[in-house]
Amino acid sequence: MVGETSTMTNSFDKTETTQKKSIWESLKKLRTQVQEVFAGEQIDTSKLMDLEEILILSDTGPKIAAEITKDISERMKNTKKPHEGKEITIILKEIIKEKLNKLVDVDNLETTFTDAKNDNQLVPILIIGVNGSGKTTTIGKLAYYFQRQNFTVGLAACDTFRAAANEQLMAWGMKNSIDVLQSKVIDPAAAAFEAIQASKKKKTDILLIDTAGRLPNNKNLIEELKKIRRVISKVGDQFKEHTWIVIDANTGQNAISQIKQFKEAIDITGIILTKFDGTNKAGFLLQLSEQEQIPIRFVGHGEKIGDIVTFSPEVISSGIVGTDFPNI
Ligand SMILES: Nc1nc2c(ncn2[C@@H]2O[C@H](COP(=O)(O)OP(=O)(O)OP(=O)(O)O)[C@@H](O)[C@H]2O)c(=O)[nH]1
Ligand SMILES: [Mg+2]
8 A cells, every 4th residue: 555654664674873884884995095094193295195096096086186185285284283194084074075065955855845745746756877776776765765754655667668677666665565556558658647647646745756777878768768757747746846866886987977968868856876885986976076966865775675874974974084983
């Protein structure tokens, strides 16, 4: 049944702190490298060059990496010498956090969705991204997350491309005790249309729409996506539209060009990072923050239903720099 939270799912519950700790732990490799640079008593230019190299290797990009070390040198000038590793660590963490803060959502999602719910308006969320980025898994996790926030959730199977796609989504539906809205039509836009009509009838709060993976340079598939978006806009309520792109965090800086290409075709209102548990390319977020104003809504960090958490610059910056796990 739509919106009915299964008692089974309680075994998946993890506190937000536990989840953030796992995000923090994912950054261990990078953190250890940064810690090694700053282990000494005296930090000089050669140490900052080592840091620059580490940042570049984590996909921060040469331009931003150079800007960061320059920024550190400047901030060091304002403090008294000699400079110890510990002191620089704090400065670096602040620089990273300031950058990541630009990727934080300014409008509170829970409040926006609650307003929609109180207005009896359906919020359809179109989930897009390249093949295998983790769209369907993320939908399963989001359904769980939003149900725990007392929203009723629907799942729309609009990946009509792969035969196994429906079954995969249905498995997530079962875990969440939600019926999956499937269509007999092949056209994903028509399937989305039907799913929205059905969800409005049922008074569902949030409809998560799964789509087939596609490369942003595939013209036909991008046209198909635009059509799905148009249909949703036409048939949906007047409430703010959402299209979230799912990005595999291991993609590193290529993710930025992926986002740019998708954005040319469709208005993206959120980014979801997946597979953060295995990434050693987290530096790309520092480039992303300089180039895009799209908020990161969630971070996925495992294959289980509860492995999703909101984006936290505090956790990621301290995870990269090597201060203790923050007291959050
Ligand atoms: N470790 C890890 N694995 C993940 C995460 N999210 C998804 N996966 C795995 O990534 C693989 C692909 O996930 P899917 O959800 O099928 O990806 P998709 O984008 O729907 O794929 P297509 O529909 O084929 O484009 C699966 O094996 C998932 O279990 C994550 O946060 N961490
Ligand atoms: Mg899928």
